[in-house]
Amino acid sequence: EIVMTQSPATLSVSPGERATLSCRASQSVSSNLAWYQQKPGQAPRLLIYGASTRATGIPARFSGSGSGTEFTLTISSLQSEDFAVYYCQQYNNWPPKYTFGQGTKLEIK
């Protein structure tokens, strides 16, 4: 079973600065990785799929990169609405199963 590990658990960044979040897979997932943003009391929102493709309506300040086992979500200039929890996700073909990372909380410094 593939395990997804996100780091750091909490990231403190000032508005306007860049944030870099990491996700590591225990074995290669190729480019089959997605990122989600979740704000308190809300459902997760798809940001990135295929490791680097922005979902519909996602601002260009969000970008994803990586392949294989190492992935990064970068937010180029943090806005107040970006402070949230971010999850990475991959899908196992066998046994069929979605696996999420434990999340990174992005907080205001």
Next chain:
Amino acid sequence: QVQLQESGPGLVKPSQTLSLTCTVSGGSISSGSYYWSWIRQPAGKGLEWIGRIYTSGSTNYNPSLKSRVTISVDTSKNQFSLKLSSVTAADTAVYYCARDVYDILTGYYLDYWGQGTLVTVSS
């Protein structure tokens, strides 16, 4: 725009069966090549995928929950449903339904989510 809405009892007694329904609007549940998934999140914790169904009725379940989960679909009502049997306090969580997309280049991901519904297991 596709919208999903969960519904069902917010309180379930231990050992009983949790039953939730997800109603899809803004498009037919049968159109396109989509699976439809259930995910849950205990308070203050991360996301756990429960399982999914294709409109043909084909299902995949999380191995850790497989013995207790049944997911079904009613295309005439544009709904899919979750049943989780023999619940305990550990099953207390917000339950989400979501549309499950596959692309050969980008893999599987969940693009539309319901707002979630809190289910508490307590006597």
